[in-house]
Amino acid sequence: MDQDHKKLKESPFPCEGLEKVLSFIDSHKDRSSASLVCKDWYDAERWTRSKLFIGNCYSVSPEIVARRFPKIKSVRLKGKPRFSDFNLLPQDWGANVHAWLVMFAKVYPSLEELRLKRMTVSDESLDLLARSFPGFKALSLSSCDGFTDEGLKAIATHCRTLTELDIADSVTVDIGGGWLSCFPEGFASLEILNFASLQCEVSFDALERLVSRCRALRVLKVNESINLEQLQRLLVQVPHLTGLGTGSFMQELTPRQYEGVQSAFSNCKNLQVLSGLWDATSLYLPLVYGACASLTFLNLSEADLRSGELAKFLPHCTSLRRLWVIDTVGDKGLEAVGLSCPLLEELRVFPIDPYDLDNRQGVTEVGFLAVSRGCPNLNYVLYFCRKMTNDAVATIVQNCPDFTHFRLCIMNPGEPDHLTNEPMDEAFGAVSKTCTKLRRLSVSGLLTDMAFEYIGKFAKNLETLSVAFAGSSDRGMQCVLEGCPKLRKLEIRDCLFGNAALLSGLDKYETMRSLWMSACNLTIKGCRLLAKEMPRLNVEVIQDEWSDETHANKVYVYRSLAGPRQDAPPFVLTLGGEDI
Amino acid sequence: MDCDLNLKATELRLGLPGTTDAISPPKNNKRSSPDSDSAPPPPKAQIVGWPPVRSYRKNNLAEAESGSFVKVSMDGAPYLRKIDLKVYNCYLELLEGLEKMFKLTIGEYSEREGYKGSEYAPAYEDKDGDLMLVGDVPWEMFKSSCKRLRIMKASDARGLGCAV
Numbered sequence: 193m194d195q196d197h198k199k200l201k202e203s204p205f206p207c208e209g210l211e212k213v214l215s216f217i218d219s220h221k222d223r224s225s226a227s228l229v230c231k232d233w234y235d236a237e238r239w240t241r242s243k244l245f246i247g248n249c250y251s252v253s254p255e256i257v258a259r260r261f262p263k264i265k266s267v268r269l270k271g272k273p274r275f276s277d278f279n280l281l282p283q284d285w286g287a288n289v290h291a292w293l294v295m296f297a298k299v300y301p302s303l304e305e306l307r308l309k310r311m312t313v314s315d316e317s318l319d320l321l322a323r324s325f326p327g328f329k330a331l332s333l334s335s336c337d338g339f340t341d342e343g344l345k346a347i348a349t350h351c352r353t354l355t356e357l358d359i360a361d362s363v364t365v366d367i368g369g370g371w372l373s374c375f376p377e378g379f380a381s382l383e384i385l386n387f388a389s390l391q392c393e394v395s396f397d398a399l400e401r402l403v404s405r406c407r408a409l410r411v412l413k414v415n416e417s418i419n420l421e422q423l424q425r426l427l428v429q430v431p432h433l434t435g436l437g438t439g440s441f442m443q444e445l446t447p448r449q450y451e452g453v454q455s456a457f458s459n460c461k462n463l464q465v466l467s468g469l470w471d472a473t474s475l476y477l478p479l480v481y482g483a484c485a486s487l488t489f490l491n492l493s494e495a496d497l498r499s500g501e502l503a504k505f506l507p508h509c510t511s512l513r514r515l516w517v518i519d520t521v522g523d524k525g526l527e528a529v530g531l532s533c534p535l536l537e538e539l540r541v542f543p544i545d546p547y548d549l550d551n552r553q554g555v556t557e558v559g560f561l562a563v564s565r566g567c568p569n570l571n572y573v574l575y576f577c578r579k580m581t582n583d584a585v586a587t588i589v590q591n592c593p594d595f596t597h598f599r600l601c602i603m604n605p606g607e608p609d610h611l612t613n614e615p616m617d618e619a620f621g622a623v624s625k626t627c628t629k630l631r632r633l634s635v636s637g638l639l640t641d642m643a644f645e646y647i648g649k650f651a652k653n654l655e656t657l658s659v660a661f662a663g664s665s666d667r668g669m670q671c672v673l674e675g676c677p678k679l680r681k682l683e684i685r686d687c688l689f690g691n692a693a694l695l696s697g698l699d700k701y702e703t704m705r706s707l708w709m710s711a712c713n714l715t716i717k718g719c720r721l722l723a724k725e726m727p728r729l730n731v732e733v734i735q736d737e738w739s740d741e742t743h744a745n746k747v748y749v750y751r752s753l754a755g756p757r758q759d760a761p762p763f764v765l766t767l768g769g770e771d772i
Numbered sequence: 773m774d775c776d777l778n779l780k781a782t783e784l785r786l787g788l789p790g791t792t793d794a795i796s797p798p799k800n801n802k803r804s805s806p807d808s809d810s811a812p813p814p815p816k817a818q819i820v821g822w823p824p825v826r827s828y829r830k831n832n833l834a835e836a837e838s839g840s841f842v843k844v845s846m847d848g849a850p851y852l853r854k855i856d857l858k859v860y861n862c863y864l865e866l867l868e869g870l871e872k873m874f875k876l877t878i879g880e881y882s883e884r885e886g887y888k889g890s891e892y893a894p895a896y897e898d899k900d901g902d903l904m905l906v907g908d909v910p911w912e913m914f915k916s917s918c919k920r921l922r923i924m925k926a927s928d929a930r931g932l933g934c935a936v
Contacts, residue, residue: 279820442852
């Protein structure tokens with residue numbers, strides 16, 4: 193035995209060979225596995241990793257990252273818990289990217305890509321970014337905040353090799369549009385430009401000149417300030433676009449202008465993704481028909497179409513795989529989807545009237561059923577409705593058993609099956625049982641512990657679960673924690689789960705990315721107990737107006753190598769298991 | 773059909789005992805029709821962050837939350853403006869505001885003939901999605917039902933002024 197061992201040590205696999213092999217591995221999960229084989233592999237892996245993915249910016253520190261990985265070219269970094277999208281996190285909670293950028297500037301001067309989600313990005317940070325990485329190529333800011341056009345100006349001015357600027361759905365109010373004019377006259381490398389969510393007016397002249405210079409431009413998503421006539425002038429420059437986000441459709445066109453715009457769209461033969469379409473009505477929607485033959489993703493979530501308008505539109509989109517609409521299309525519109533989109537894989541239906549101020553009907557189980565009948569490949573759904581039934585959901589998943597993402601939001605909290613008045617437990621039971629590939633689930637409606645028993649029992653591939661206004665006892669949460677081996681993210685709001693439920697997951701939380709619980713029945717004492725038992729978890733309580741000395745209204749628990757946050761604001765209490 | 777959430781029976785709570793988290797009222801609390809003269813119904817209490825719709829979907833959300841900002845478009849102009857209806861107390865003030873904002877004149881309103889003597893006429897889209905002439909309904913009703921303003925060429929607005 194010793195002889196063999198000695199032999200192995202004398203003729204190890206040459207590390208250059210190992211590094212070469214590992215350099216082909218992209219997936220960070222695979223790389224993580226490789227790094228655990230032995231020390232040599234760990235070293236080879238860390239020297240060859242060029243793409244970094246950090247799912248929770250507080251799970252690790254810039255210093256730890258810098259020590260381990262010497263050669264990073266691309267970083268994906270995520271910050272705030274998802275419920276911050278819905279204003280559940282106070283301002284200045286954290287997830288500021290600056291400390292990361294300072295480290296990157298020091299250690300990764302060849303950084304080329306930075307993709308941030310739910311992080312706070314200041315103008316100062318954008319300026320630092322723009323000046324620190326001479327070969328920088330791609331910046332993507334998804335659901336970020338904290339910057340103004342000053343920061344964007346720095347990017348436009350200094351990033352000479354920029355190929356991608358994607359502001360995605362980041363919202364900054366009161367932002368000026370001057371940044372677009374800061375791209376130098378010689379700058380021509382842009383391939384992706386998305387500023388659709390920015391509320392600003394850009395200089396159309398500057399935009400037109402930029403587009404005409406950037407011959408490799410393949411994705412262009414403008415904002416609402418660009419009108420149809422201007423859009424035509426842009427399209428004429430770049431008919432080879434694969435992704436287009438239009439501006440506003442609210443413009444009076446003369447017949448001649450109409451023909452011009454229509455012709456420009458018809459020349460776009462390569463379009464796969466279409467979005468924007470603000471204020472598009474039946475009058476001008478047909479303008480885009482000519483561009484839709486190869487469309488795979490149609491995002492109508494800014495155009496409140498009626499059923500008839502959608503029904504007329506869809507037959508032009510024969511290759512459609514992803515469709516986002518507003519519920520003004522109604523069940524009838526969704527019937528048209530079922531008839532016209534046999535290849536559909538993803539459907540998202542957003543509410544025009546989420547607060548029910550106007551008594552709009554929206555969509556019901558009828559529309560969802562119709563889609564499921566016509567679109568057997570459906571694997572991703574996000575569906576906002578006011579009415580649903582258990583039977584319908586059971587039928588839907590029979591028709592479409594391949595769901596990987598099932599997000600159903602019945603908008604009235606605690607709403608039962610509207611025909612039987614029963615809880616919606618059986619619906620989610622059916623989803624859990626039938627959809628064996630299910631990775632993400634959002635539940636809603638009136639739910640007892642039964643729903644969670646089903647989820648714990650059947651949803652063995654579940655990674656992300658979102659729960660609101662549900663459950664009848666601690667047992668519900670416990671079932672999920674004990675039953676779902678692959679659970680990574682659990683976010684819960686307004687449920688009566690308490691300390692017992694929280695503590696039932698003691699062994700679980702280190703295997704997860706994070707747990708969020710707000711407006712539940714947790715106390716500071718219970719959270720302290722968790723912190724004491726599990727020192728490698730950060731157990732954070734966010735103090736707000738609903739908290740007091742005992743009630744922990746917002747609790748965020750996550751594993752971390754970096755210990756308690758150094759940058760926590762005064763209203764974030766990191767519990768350290770001190771005196772209970 | 774039960775008209776409340778039947779919370780006690782199912783032992784669900786939407787918040788701590790003793791606290792008064794804002795919750796939405798029972799679902800049969802429909803708004804009174806806009807044609808009635810009764811006072812506008814109380815605004816529905818809203819739960820923070822529910823439904824979970826992204827706040828950048830400002831098209832729908834900002835208007836719902838603030839309730840009084842409306843987009844204003846002018847035929848032929850390349851971009852929209854936004855105004856806060858709360859700021860005005862009557863049609864006269866609104867029209868003066870629009871005239872200033874778009875640098876144009878809007879003619880005299882009459883019930884029978886709509887807007888006379890000007891190139892432009894103000895119209896609006898109401899809750900039902902119909903295009904209406906500004907001035908036809910009482911001011912308070914207009915404020916609560918106006919979703920969007922549109923300054924049209926007077927020639928296009930002719931059909932809107934006809935009393936039914």
